[in-house]
Amino acid sequence: MTTLKQGDLIKNRNGKNCKVLGVCGEVVHVSFSINQGSHDEACTEADLKEDGYTWDTPAWEPEIGSIYWHVYINGKGEVEDSVWSNDKIDIARRDFLGIYETEALAKAALLEIRRKLGK
Numbered sequence: 437m438t439t440l441k442q443g444d445l446i447k448n449r450n451g452k453n454c455k456v457l458g459v460c461g462e463v464v465h466v467s468f469s470i471n472q473g474s475h476d477e478a479c480t481e482a483d484l485k486e487d488g489y490t491w492d493t494p495a496w497e498p499e500i501g502s503i504y505w506h507v508y509i510n511g512k513g514e515v516e517d518s519v520w521s522n523d524k525i526d527i528a529r530r531d532f533l534g535i536y537e538t539e540a541l542a543k544a545a546l547l548e549i550r551r552k553l554g555k
Contacts, residue, residue, distance in 0.1 A: 449488030500536035505542035
């Protein structure tokens with residue numbers, strides 16, 4: 437199964453951004469770097485890697501309805517769980533201080549935040 441999804445940006449062998457136009461099973465459809473709406477090729481992730489394409493591994497994201505943990509800013513900082521619905525709040529939590537699969541990972545992140553702040 438591919439880790440890439442529609443809309444992801446990847447770099448071709450020349451370091452130019454290309455866009456994943458779509459994914460169908462194992463096949464990834466990639467744009468030309470000069471025109472990100474124009475189709476260039478369809479191949480597997482293994483083919484892309486072999487051809488020198490690179491991309492960041494996507495961060496963990498829960499399934500809709502699954503529980504995740506996050507750092508809650510309430511004056512002193514705590515961790516709490518929430519149910520993922522992929523709404524504005526979930527996305528803001530993910531993009532600001534991160535979301536975590538377990539309470540232990542969220543607590544470790546909170547400790548690291550406190551360490552960096554000297555608290």
